[in-house]
Amino acid sequence: MLKIKSTDSNRTLLSLDDSYLFDDVHDWRAQRLTEIDLKPAKQQLVIGEYKNVTEGRKVTHTLCRSRAAIEALQQPTHSFTAIVNKIRSSQWLGVTGKPITDVVNIGVGGSDLGPQMASFALKEFDDESSSSAVDVHFVSSMDGGQLYAVLPIVDPETTLFVIASKSFGTIDTFANVDTVKCWVNHVMSESAWLEHHVIGVSSNKEKMTAYGIPEHHQLSFDEGVGGRFSLWSTIGLSIAVSIGMAPFCKMLAGALAVDEHFLTVPDNDNVPVRLALNGVYLRQQKGINNLAILPYDGRLRMLPSYLQQLDMESNGKQATRDNKSLHQPTGPILWGGFGPNGQHAFYQHLHQGYDDFAADFVLVLNRSATRFPPQVAASLQQQQRLSVANCLAHRRLLWWGDKSVESPRDNYPGSHASNLLLLDELTPESFGALIAVYEHKIFIQGLLWDVNSFDQPGVEKGKKYALSVLDALSDNQSEDFDDVTNALIDYYRQHINRDS
Ligand SMILES: O=P(O)(O)OC[C@H]1O[C@](O)(CO)[C@@H](O)[C@@H]1O
Numbered sequence: 001m002l003k004i005k006s007t008d009s010n011r012t013l014l015s016l017d018d019s020y021l022f023d024d025v026h027d028w029r030a031q032r033l034t035e036i037d038l039k040p041a042k043q044q045l046v047i048g049e050y051k052n053v054t055e056g057r058k059v060t061h062t063l064c065r066s067r068a069a070i071e072a073l074q075q076p077t078h079s080f081t082a083i084v085n086k087i088r089s090s091q092w093l094g095v096t097g098k099p100i101t102d103v104v105n106i107g108v109g110g111s112d113l114g115p116q117m118a119s120f121a122l123k124e125f126d127d128e129s130s131s132s133a134v135d136v137h138f139v140s141s142m143d144g145g146q147l148y149a150v151l152p153i154v155d156p157e158t159t160l161f162v163i164a165s166k167s168f169g170t171i172d173t174f175a176n177v178d179t180v181k182c183w184v185n186h187v188m189s190e191s192a193w194l195e196h197h198v199i200g201v202s203s204n205k206e207k208m209t210a211y212g213i214p215e216h217h218q219l220s221f222d223e224g225v226g227g228r229f230s231l232w233s234t235i236g237l238s239i240a241v242s243i244g245m246a247p248f249c250k251m252l253a254g255a256l257a258v259d260e261h262f263l264t265v266p267d268n269d270n271v272p273v274r275l276a277l278n279g280v281y282l283r284q285q286k287g288i289n290n291l292a293i294l295p296y297d298g299r300l301r302m303l304p305s306y307l308q309q310l311d312m313e314s315n316g317k318q319a320t321r322d323n324k325s326l327h328q329p330t331g332p333i334l335w336g337g338f339g340p341n342g343q344h345a346f347y348q349h350l351h352q353g354y355d356d357f358a359a360d361f362v363l364v365l366n367r368s369a370t371r372f373p374p375q376v377a378a379s380l381q382q383q384q385r386l387s388v389a390n391c392l393a394h395r396r397l398l399w400w401g402d403k404s405v406e407s408p409r410d411n412y413p414g415s416h417a418s419n420l421l422l423l424d425e426l427t428p429e430s431f432g433a434l435i436a437v438y439e440h441k442i443f444i445q446g447l448l449w450d451v452n453s454f455d456q457p458g459v460e461k462g463k464k465y466a467l468s469v470l471d472a473l474s475d476n477q478s479e480d481f482d483d484v485t486n487a488l489i490d491y492y493r494q495h496i497n498r499d500s
Contacts, residue, residue: 004271013423016419018274029268029281038447052452054452057223059454060222064221065256065432069252070249073249087132088132088241093196095193100159101158102135102159104154105137105139105162106140109140109309110227113305114236116238118435121300121302121431122247122428123243126244136241137154140173140176142172156197161177161198162198164235165202166225168204181193200219201219203223205218205220219237221235228314236248243428250427250428254431254432257433259436271437272441276440287356290357291311291332293307293362294362295338297364306435312333314442315446315451316458317331317452319451320450330451336360339361339390352413359419363421364422365422366381397414401414421434
């Protein structure tokens with residue numbers, strides 16, 4: 001098994017078992033490694049010098065978790081740290097003088113998925129020495145469906161809104177903010193709300209200022225930090241409010257351990273490089289176009305959605321870095337779900353359906369549960385063992401299959417390749433390592449496929465299309481789309497008129 005160690009001890013943070021792959025993978029990997037020198041690009045990425053060619057800037061998310069960055073965050077006077085501590089210690093007061101009890105993070109994509117996943121996964125590590133009475137909520141969807149659920153359970157006088165948006169211009173986010181403004185306006189003026197109940201997090205300071213967010217409530221971050229790589233930056237505010245600064249810094253340290261491993265360990269034993277090569281091999285050599293992410297720990301239940309953005313927005317492309325057409329497939333379709341629940345839902349298809357897939361199992365071996373009385377902790381540990389057994393059993397059946405009974409109904413074809421990512425324990429540090437491993441895996445795959453993993457032109461194109469349909473819906477504009485869309489716009493107009 002390949003291993004990644006902690007930066008400050010010999011503790012293993014993450015191990016990789018990739019034995020369940022086809023035999024020719026060894027030669028194929030070795031051959032690929034002779035064809036490409038990954039070292040310069042790896043070095044550039046870790047020191048924040050790698051170029052995002054289409055957007056004309058450097059890629060800098062690794063700098064958010066450098067030793068210097070972590071040390072700076074450990075100072076109570078650091079602006080991010082000071083804000084986190086003020087909220088967690090009930091010293092941030094709302095306009096009527098009451099302490100803040102709820103924080104609502106309004107953001108979408110990278111400004112939502114990473115913070116939400118980490119806050120949920122690490123909740124039990126909430127730092128006791130700086131404990132918090134604050135509840136953190138997440139609102140992302142443009143339809144207001146999540147806001148609809150959150151507003152009734154929070155109080156405008158004691159709620160702080162974090163407007164998290166790298167661009168500070170995403171329509172989804174500001175649609176939610178507009179509704180919040182209507183919701184608070186019977187209690188306070190807009191300027192009082194902005195002064196006492198809002199923090200802006202963005203790489204665009206000018207836009208935060210223009211929006212009316214006071215300078216001292218703005219948290220900025222570098223433009224070179226891509227949205228899907230931004231949980232390490234000030235976008236991680238809601239994570240730090242949920243768990244406290246010490247665990248937040250541990251999460252960064254786990255990612256730093258991966259950066260060091262990535263740079264120093266030879267490619268063949270390098271966990272992100274190995275995962276990247278395995279993935280390219282499965283996609284190109286075996287024609288497998290999808291990867292199931294199957295975490296066997298409920299705390300990691302958001303991992304598949306998070307990795308969907310990280311991987312598919314990075315490598316779902318058909319153009320090379322210098323804008324030539326690619327004639328080979330790139331990143332796979334990612335999907336998945338919490339493994340133990342998936343066993344009672346979609347695993348039937350995995351075991352006996354026709355379709356090919358590869359899988360990443362993510363398994364946590366121990367659960368200390370020290371915050372519970374010993375009997376409860378022991379019972380939780382037993383549950384973890386049950387989960388380990390199920391993960392290993394299903395992975396084995398998916399690979400080896402079972403044809404021992406001669407009946408089509410009892411035929412389990414097997415040959416479904418998988419990686420197993422093992423965490424000895426889920427901690428902020430091992431969690432940070434897990435996420436950074438996937439970041440670097442995707443980076444290496446981008447190099448091997450020759451795509452720019454740091455832009456998302458397809459997403460931008462979709463946004464433009466949506467704006468013109470929005471105009472047509474709102475302004476009764478003349479119809480100039482295709483027949484189907486025109487008819488649906490018409491249908492919408494008729495129904496919205498009748499209802500209003
Ligand atoms: O943080 P922002 O600028 O609001 O963007 C949100 C998300 O939108 C995207 O640009 C895609 O629409 C993602 O890359 C990004 O994480």
